[in-house]
Amino acid sequence: MKLIVKKDYEEMSKKAADIMIEEIKGNPNIILGLATGSTPIGMYKRMIKRHKEGEVDFSNVKSFNLDEYVGLKGSNPSSYKYFMNENLFDHINIGKENTYIPDGNAKDLNLYSKEYDNLIKKMGGIDIQVLGIGTNGHIGFNEPAKELAVGTSIVKLTENTMKDNSRFFDNPEEIPNTAITMGMGSILKAKKILLLISGENKKEITKRLLENNKVTTQLPASFLLLHPDVTIIVDEKAYKK
Numbered sequence: 290m291k292l293i294v295k296k297d298y299e300e301m302s303k304k305a306a307d308i309m310i311e312e313i314k315g316n317p318n319i320i321l322g323l324a325t326g327s328t329p330i331g332m333y334k335r336m337i338k339r340h341k342e343g344e345v346d347f348s349n350v351k352s353f354n355l356d357e358y359v360g361l362k363g364s365n366p367s368s369y370k371y372f373m374n375e376n377l378f379d380h381i382n383i384g385k386e387n388t389y390i391p392d393g394n395a396k397d398l399n400l401y402s403k404e405y406d407n408l409i410k411k412m413g414g415i416d417i418q419v420l421g422i423g424t425n426g427h428i429g430f431n432e433p434a435k436e437l438a439v440g441t442s443i444v445k446l447t448e449n450t451m452k453d454n455s456r457f458f459d460n461p462e463e464i465p466n467t468a469i470t471m472g473m474g475s476i477l478k479a480k481k482i483l484l485l486i487s488g489e490n491k492k493e494i495t496k497r498l499l500e501n502n503k504v505t506t507q508l509p510a511s512f513l514l515l516h517p518d519v520t521i522i523v524d525e526k527a528y529k530k
Contacts, residue, residue: 290513291520292499294528298487301524302331305419305485308520309336310345312417312481320409321352322418322476323377324429325369328485329419330376333487337380347383353409355420359393359443365456368393391441391469398469402441406475413418418479422486425449426494426508430470433507439474443467473512482519484510491527 295301309332313319323329327461339345354369363370370390378388389408395401409415420428425447431437432447446466458464476482486495499521504511513519 291331293520293522293523295522295524297526298331301485301487301522302329302335304522305329305332305483306335306339308522309417309419310339313347316323316416317346317349319350319416320412320414321350322415322471322479323352323354323373324419324421324485325354325356326421327370328421328487332419332485333377337377340381347381350383351387352383352389352413353405353412353471354390355418355476356468357391357393358465359398359467359469360465361393361490363390365462384392391471393465395469395470398443402443402469405441406471409475409478413468415479417481417483418476419511420476420482420513422484422491422494422498422510424490424494426497426510428510428513429472429476430486431466431473431476431486431509432510435506437506437512437522438472438507440472441470441475442472443469473509477512477516479516480518482513482516484513484519484521486521486523487525488524489526492529495523496526496529 293304295304357369361368366369373390391405392401412482422428425433430444432444446468498510500512504514
């Protein structure tokens with residue numbers, strides 16, 4: 290793992306955008322793995338700005354998102370499809386037909402999950418996967434558990450995760466308790482992984498991840514220790530020496 294510590298969220302986001310843009314410039318046909326949540330928003334804003342300045346072209350880029358809530362339509366402001374359009378896709382020249390987000394309303398979710406993994410494989414695999422981390426150590430929606438799914442699957446969200454995500458919903462009762470997410474195997478197949486961590490509320494889980502030298506399903510992010518090319522960018526609030 291390569292660890293980069295930045296002064297604050299803005300500097301973390303700038304560095305993440307630098308890395309992503311260099312990857313796109315080096316491979317205009319790149320396949321990106323993208324994440325939602327508050328952490329990557331700053332990175333997306335910088336990618337948009339540099340696109341508008343003519344520095345980076347997304348016309349041949351394809352993307353796959355990590356996850357989506359089950360039961361939310363893409364037009365729902367709390368859905369991850371809506372999030373991605375609002376925070377990135379609507380502001381760059383990527384073809385919407387080249388952006389793939391799990392369909393939480395698929396008729397047969399188990400079959401759809403297999404098809405999602407097969408599509409990623411057919412496209413050539415994800416070149417760089419962006420990740421955030423939950424306060425309980427989840428990545429994607431792979432929650433701490435006795436067992437973790439290898440491929441994309443349907444998962445039950447923990448109370449901890451639902452509480453963390455409640456800020457994205459006007460009514461707490463509207464928070465779905467089920468999601469579709471790339472599995473650990475799906476994530477680890479990415480050629481490169483970029484993990485972004487920000488904020489004081491992530492300090493304890495960051496410490497656990499960085500000091501841990503064992504893989505455990507109780508800390509899903511620990512599986513990143515098995516990957517040969519992981520870069521972690523963390524701001525000082527989340528970094529505890």
